[in-house]
Amino acid sequence: MLGVLTMLCLSGCVRVRAAMAVSPNDxxxxxxxxxxxxxxxxxxxxxxEIPDAVKARTSTKAYNVDGYVGNTLSFHDLTFEEVRELSSSINPNSQHFQMSFRRSGDLVTMSGSVDLTGLPTDKADVQIKLAFPGRVTKTDGIDEDGAITWKPKAGEVTEFTATAEYSTKGQSSWTRWVMIVAASAIGVALLVAILAYAARRVSLRQVQ
Structure with missing residues (x-):
């Protein structure tokens, strides 16, 4: 994986902007x-590559903004386990990116980490946003009315966590949480797709 990170450094800048919202029914x-x-x-x-089990609840469209090209992946109504499966399908072997959700009573915790130690500071534009339908009780991100933001820095390992309190029986509307984060456009593990792609591009350039 370190070799892939090195290749990414040689291949140009990357952009990853992830936004997720958790509904009252998890x-x-x-x-x-x-x-x-x-x-x-x-x-x-x-x-x-999207797992067959969640394809009906995902969609992709081309992205071409500010000199970056790629895809925007949208998904809806995935369980915590399906989020993990989607991440794992794109990142089957690497431990550089991890994310998980778990519930304990009325507390739901998201925790993860991202290792960008192989990237120079000017090679990555990474932002993660997460919104809960209930009160955020603890986080190491920036909390703005329940919408939490992290901006992992290239050259560092960033660990992130957030805990919110809400019951699955609650009827709170969560549409506004989606609206809060959608503009910034499951899991941080999807970043590996860029790393693998960058490695392939470098290999092609070396062959040419």
Missing amino acids: LVSGEIVIAAQPTRAGDQGPEL
Whole structure:
């Protein structure tokens, strides 16, 4: 994996902007932009593989903004386990990116980590946003009215966590939480798609 990170450093900047919202019945919806700066004409950015079990609740569209090309992946109503499966399908072997959700009584905790130690500070634009339907009781991110933001820095290992209190029996509307985070466009593990794609691009350039 370190070799892939090194190749990414040589291949240009990457952009990952993930946003997720958890509903009162523990279903996760969101959107993530995965993009990189093209290195040749016709470069369309990284391709994503989606598990068959969740394809009906996901969609992708091309992303081309600020010189970055790639995809925007949208998903809705995934269980905590399905979020893990979606992440694992794109990141089957690496431990550089991890994320998990768990419930204990009325407390739901998200925890994860991202290792960007192989990237120079000017090579990554990474942002993660998460919204809960209940009161956030603890987090190491920036909490703005229940919408939590993390901005992992290149060259560092970033650990992130957030805990919220709410019951699955609650009827609180969570649509506004989706609106809060959607503009920033499951799991941080999807970043590996860019790393693998960058490695392939470098290999192609070396062959040419």
